[in-house]
Amino acid sequence: DAGITQSPRHKVTETGTPVTLRCHQTENHRYMYWYRQDPGHGLRLIHYSYGVKDTDKGEVSDGYSVSRSKTEDFLLTLESATSSQTSVYFCAISESSGSGGYNEQFFGPGTRLTVL
Amino acid sequence: AQSVTQLDSQVPVFEEAPVELRCNYSSSVSVYLFWYVQYPNQGLQLLLKYLSGSTLVKGINGFEAEFNKSQTSFHLRKPSVHISDTAEYFCAVVYTGTASKLTFGTGTRLQVTL
Numbered sequence: 001d002a003g004i005t006q007s008p009r010h011k012v013t014e015t016g017t018p019v020t021l022r023c024h025q026t027e028n029h030r031y032m033y034w035y036r037q038d039p040g041h042g043l044r045l046i047h048y049s050y051g052v053k054d055t056d057k058g059e060v061s062d063g064y065s066v067s068r069s070k071t072e073d074f075l076l077t078l079e080s081a082t083s084s085q086t087s088v089y090f091c092a093i094s095e096s097s098g099s100g101g102y103n104e105q106f107f108g109p110g111t112r113l114t115v116l
Numbered sequence: 117a118q119s120v121t122q123l124d125s126q127v128p129v130f131e132e133a134p135v136e137l138r139c140n141y142s143s144s145v146s147v148y149l150f151w152y153v154q155y156p157n158q159g160l161q162l163l164l165k166y167l168s169g170s171t172l173v174k175g176i177n178g179f180e181a182e183f184n185k186s187q188t189s190f191h192l193r194k195p196s197v198h199i200s201d202t203a204e205y206f207c208a209v210v211y212t213g214t215a216s217k218l219t220f221g222t223g224t225r226l227q228v229t230l
Contacts, residue, residue: 033217033218040125040222041222042120042122042206042221042222042223043160043206043208043218043220044220045218048217058217090159090160102167102212104162104165105218107152107159107160107161108159109159110158110159
């Protein structure tokens with residue numbers, strides 16, 4: 001299995017509080033992604049990173065920010081959590097192909113976040 | 117907008133019966149296609165992928181899928197399912213030129229019973 005960990009694995013918080021989720025990889029992969037999974041929606045991309053300090057928005061980025069100061073860590077922050085952000089969050093990684101091809105994404109175990 | 121459609125949200129099937137999970141995508145431009153499986157309370161695991169070449173792709177656990185460009189489909193099949201195949205299955209597409217961003221379908225819950 002690819003070396004991806006997510007912390008915390010479970011979190012319950014209250015509306016309006018800030019929350020930071022961490023994704024840590026030991027594979028030295030260039031690309032990192034944050035998705036949320038909701039019933040009836042599958043997985044939707046929140047933000048992704050293509051290198052240290054290089055990030056871009058995904059499909060559902062409103063209310064989320066990210067940071068990547070080291071290759072191995074990709075942080076997802078909810079500045080002021082809302083109940084609509086209750087979800088399961090997955091991190092994924094992939095290496096740079098360098099050849100224009102596609103590299104498989106490997107997924108972490110997920111973080112279940114509940115916003116009351 | 118680019119999208120992936122999995123028409124069946126749930127598929128019940130008896131053990132040892134064949135199964136087909138359907139997936140259609142929205143565009144005929146160049147794509148890479150994937151099926152992922154998610155067992156309860158776990159992350160996603162890649163079952164199989166189509167990048168180029170033969171349109172019939174074989175994956176892990178006896179699954180296979182066929183890429184049909186004219187019908188923009190990538191249906192997943194298994195000739196004989198096991199109880200252990202009970203899981204959520206996601207079809208996903210990468211549209212070339214999109215920085216390897218995956219677009220997922222909404223998932224199909226495969227429920228295998230005796």
